[in-house]
Amino acid sequence: MASFDIRELVLKNLEGSTREEVKEYINETIQTREEQALPGMGVLFEVVWQKSNSSEKESMMDKIMAAIERT
Numbered sequence: 177m178a179s180f181d182i183r184e185l186v187l188k189n190l191e192g193s194t195r196e197e198v199k200e201y202i203n204e205t206i207q208t209r210e211e212q213a214l215p216g217m218g219v220l221f222e223v224v225w226q227k228s229n230s231s232e233k234e235s236m237m238d239k240i241m242a243a244i245e246r247t
Contacts, residue, residue, distance in 0.1 A: 186219040 190198060205213040
């Protein structure tokens, strides 16, 4: 069985995409609720998290916690 790096695969698939194409990918993934697309969303979140400063991370955490509390 071949091994692959999901992070590398997702980023490679989105490489060269325009801002609108990436936005469309995100919106489509959310709207269709496809389970197969969730790892890709996780990779995007990981990249954003790693490139965020502490203030941006705190803001994201506020939004995440607010969303969790509403469910």
